[in-house]
Structure formats: structure tokens, C-alpha cells
Amino acid sequence: MNTYKTAEVAATIGIHPNTVRLYEELELIPKPERQPNGYRIFTDFHIEQIRLARLAFQIEVLQNGLRKKIVQMIKISATGDFDSALELTHEYLKQVQQERANAEESIEIVKRILSGKTERTARFLKRKEVSDYLNISMDTLRNWEMNGLLTVKRKQNGYRVYTDKDIRQLKIIRSLRCANYSLESILHMLCQLSKNPKVDIKMALNTPKEDAEIIAVCDKLITSLSDAENNARKMICMLQKMKIRFL
Known part of the structure; x- marks a missing residue:
């Protein structure tokens, strides 16, 4: 040798x-x-x-x-x-x-949620009620809001009120986080969806902003x-x- x-x-x-x-x-x-x-x-x-x-x-x-x-x-x-x-x-x-497979499945879940194939009711829930309903900790909800993934309206008394639209967005975030997409990647996708509801979700998740301060490995997960x-x-x-x- x-x-x-x-x-x-x-x-x-x-x-x-x-x-x-x-x-x-x-x-x-x-x-x-x-x-x-x-x-x-x-x-x-x-x-x-x-x-x-x-x-x-x-x-x-x-x-x-x-x-x-x-x-x-x-x-x-x-x-x-x-x-x-x-x-x-x-x-x-x-x-x-x-x-x-998990990452691909989460994208399909997002597509189903966005298609409106979910229950529609006139809900106005407090953070604790949302936490219980979606089985997401209150700290996690705060973290997602602080990172700009969700903006929740407040009543005059200062309490947050989550609407059906908020619940739908939280379900999307929850599904993608379970598949290990990063917060930056999810935020980028949500911003793209707000501009164009027909955006390619997989592409939006897989191409985070170039000027992001921190681009995690999982921003290009698939x-x-x-x-x-x-x-x-x-x-x-x-x-x-x-x-x-x-x-």
C-alpha cells in the first residue's frame, strides 16, 4: 500500500x-x-x-x-x-x-388547504383557544408572529382575535414546519402567495430571498x-x- x-x-x-x-x-x-x-x-x-x-x-x-x-x-x-x-x-x-416524502406531502396539504377544501365557519378565537384547537403551543404561536409569519388583529381591549383566515394560515405553517421547512422559507412562500395565489408553492419554498440574513440549509429542503x-x-x-x- x-x-x-x-x-x-x-x-x-x-x-x-x-x-x-x-x-x-x-x-x-x-x-x-x-x-x-x-x-x-x-x-x-x-x-x-x-x-x-x-x-x-x-x-x-x-x-x-x-x-x-x-x-x-x-x-x-x-x-x-x-x-x-x-x-x-x-x-x-x-x-x-x-x-x-414528508416534505412533498406537506406541499400537497398546503395545496388542499388553499383550495378551500376545509371547514368554513365564522370563528373568532383567542390565542389559548387556537393553541388548543391546533395543538400548537402558545410560545410557538408567539414565535411565528414575531417572525412575521402571521399578523393577528387585536380587539380594543388588546386581546388578539384569530379569524378563519388566520387558522388556515396557521395550518399551512404547522404542516410545513412539521416537514422541517425553515421559518424564512415559509415566510418567503407566504409573501409570494399574497402577491400571486397561483404561485408554484414548491418553487416558492425552495427559493428563499437572496438577501436574507440567514438562509438555513432547509430553505432548499427538497x-x-x-x-x-x-x-x-x-x-x-x-x-x-x-x-x-x-x-
Whole structure:
């Protein structure tokens, strides 16, 4: 098996030597042996392991433990336990596919709500009543209002009053949040809907404002999940080849 110095590994992969050391520190690659002078000695396994890690982290999907699972997979692969790493990657792929299905389903729910296929009554509810009706905490309602997702009218006594239109909008927000769309992404979609009721909901959710101060990973949720799914399949192929080559 070929051996390499830190700088040679970095040049081969196209990263900074400090990144190689960081991967070692984080246990994403095996601990390299050292020469008598202290220089690290890397092998082909280290190079392929770094390539695997970089592919794994190329698309960072943070929700529901996916990030944690992929980090665990890389660390297990670094020990040479490719069977366990493959099992984790298959679990990761299955979960990514489920998250994508959830995201797609939430868009269909929004379409149904917007089509008016919901009950219509002349309701005027207080925040506590809305909280109970929609099973959303009052703190969550406050947070959504503070972030501009909803503007609720007040009575003369200062109490907020939620109308049917507000309830419908809250159902939309609730559904999208359950699918892990970010507040920024939902706000962008709601603004687009207010301008054009026939707007493409998926496109509106997937293209947040360019000038947003913070654009979360999940602002492009379906695209990110699709990319993560493709990368997971590539990781499975890489692990299978590494198993044959290094065991």
C-alpha cells in the first residue's frame, strides 16, 4: 500500500493540510502511524476515507438526527468496520427518502388547504383557544408572529382575535414546519402567495430571498434531500469498494 505525508494527502484531495489534521482529530480517519521524526504516515485507506467524508458532508441535512447518523457512519468506516458503515448508510438513505416524502406531502396539504377544501365557519378565537384547537403551543404561536409569519388583529381591549383566515394560515405553517421547512422559507412562500395565489408553492419554498440574513440549509429542503439521496447511493458504492480493497 502506498504511503503519503500530510502535504501529499492534502494535495491529492485538494484540501488544506490543516483539514487533514482536523479529520484525524475528529476521528473521521484512522490515526496515522508516525515516523521516528514525528511525521505522520498516511495510506491509500486514509485518502479514500477522506473522500468518503467529504462526499458525506457535501450536503448537510440537519433534521431528525441525519447529520449525527452520517458522522457516526464515517467514524465507523474509519475503524475498518465497513459492514456496519454500510448498514448505517442504508438507514440514512431510507430516512432521507422518508424526509423527502414528508416534505412533498406537506406541499400537497398546503395545496388542499388553499383550495378551500376545509371547514368554513365564522370563528373568532383567542390565542389559548387556537393553541388548543391546533395543538400548537402558545410560545410557538408567539414565535411565528414575531417572525412575521402571521399578523393577528387585536380587539380594543388588546386581546388578539384569530379569524378563519388566520387558522388556515396557521395550518399551512404547522404542516410545513412539521416537514422541517425553515421559518424564512415559509415566510418567503407566504409573501409570494399574497402577491400571486397561483404561485408554484414548491418553487416558492425552495427559493428563499437572496438577501436574507440567514438562509438555513432547509430553505432548499427538497433539493437538499434529493442531493443527499444521490450522495448516499454514491457512499454505498464507495464503501463496497473500500471493503473489497482494504479488508
